[in-house]
Amino acid sequence: MPSGVQRPMAWGSWMAERFRCSYLLALFAVVLLVACNRTAAPPPREASPATTPADAKQVRAVVSLPVFVSLVEAVGADRVQVSSIVPAGTDPHTYQPAPRDAQALAEAEVIFVNGLGLEGWLDDLIASAGSSARVVELAEGLQTIQDAPSTPEPEHAHEAGNPHLWLDPGYAIEYVRRIAQALGEIDPDGAATYRANAERYIAEIEEFDAWAKEQVQRIPPEHRKLVTFHDAFPYFAEHYGLELVGVIVLSPGREPSPQELAQLVDLIRRQGVPAIFTEPQFNPKLAETLAREAGVEVLELYSDTPPAGEDYIGMMRRNVEHVVEGLA
Ligand SMILES: [Zn+2]
Incomplete structure (x- = not known):
């Protein structure tokens, strides 16, 4: 075969080979670039603060109840790392602090609590932890409703009024504003971001509330x-035009007497209440017994811990769905 013919062929295949090589090289470079970018990306939120870039300061916040985490x-x-003292699904009224709680409080820059006597165990804990964190009482100075008037042991009732204000979306909005204000004071570089985030979440709460x-x-x-x-739902009831006719456990940890249960069964029948509500952090047996006696349904409501994977709004949506399902 004449070399003149073979040469262009060889040249062509060399070119093709070269093209293939550079194509592969370019592909390799892209893969490398993506891989490098991935390793250079900021660490995930659960990474230890030591690996957080110095310019992305993270405020360490602790909240008393799981429901405040999402707020x-x-x-x-x-910009904020947040954890709850009371674990998910635990009754905050009777909570017994653990040693790890003192550690979390000592490391915190800001502690968000409800106040109004709900976290009676927290003041001593903050003091003994040697925490210098700012403590923000989310319900401070807000208009409260007094505890159920039938409470037989008023000394066990919340003296400052019922503390569960956040179950009224109007008060939850106030909590969100107070959180944004406090974070902005602690971390002034983030103040505008906190305000914008708060306004966005408030709009979401308002949208939920209209629904x-x-x-x-x-x-x-x-x-x-x-x-x-x-007795966690007087604000919820008032906000949505429901009448709170009874509470099974009038003060934390105190089970009703057989006589009180009989009175409640009578009340449910007389008032024609179609369903009663329990909460997942409590033993359901009492509510189930009551419902059986009264011949009504039992459904769940959430007060302190949102259901898994839900934020405050998701928790409230579930509450409204269950109330409608039980009473409509
Ligand atoms: Zn409560």
Whole structure:
């Protein structure tokens, strides 16, 4: 074969080979670049603060109850690390602090609590932890409702009024504003971000609330009556036009006497209450017994811990769905 013919062929295949090589090289470079970028990306939020870039300061916040975690996360986003003292699904009224709680409080820059006597165990704990964190009482100075008037042992009642204000979305919005204000003072570089995040979350709460008010309209007016496990829902009831007719456990940890249970069964029947509500952090047996006696349904409500994977709004949506399901 003449070399003149073979040469262009060889040249062509050399070119093709070269092209293939550079193509592979370029591909390799892209893969390398992506891999490098990935390793250079900021560490995930759960990474230890030692690996956090110095310019991305993270505020360490501690909250008393799991339900406040999502409020602080909504406002703080990436700038704030937040954990709850009371673990998910634990009754905060009777909570016994653990040694790890003192550690978390000692490391915190800000501690968000509800106040109004809900976290009676916390003051001593903060003092003994040697924490210099700023303590923000989210419910401070807000208009409260007094505890159920039938409370037989008023000395066990919340002296400052019922503390569960956050179950009224209007008060939750106030909590969000206070969180943004406090974080902005502690971390002034993030103040504008906190304000913007707060306004966005407040708009979401308002959107939820408009939906919730529509949902409640599906309940016949004569059925808009609430019997709950513990006295956590007076603000929720008032906000949505429900009448709180009874509470199973009038003060934390105190089970009703057989006589009181009989009175409650009678009340449920007389008032024509179609369902009663328990809460996942409490033993359901008492509510189930009561429901069987009264011939009504039992559903769940959430007060201190949102259901798994849900934030404050998701928890409230679940509450409204269950109330409508039980009473409509
Ligand atoms: Zn409570």
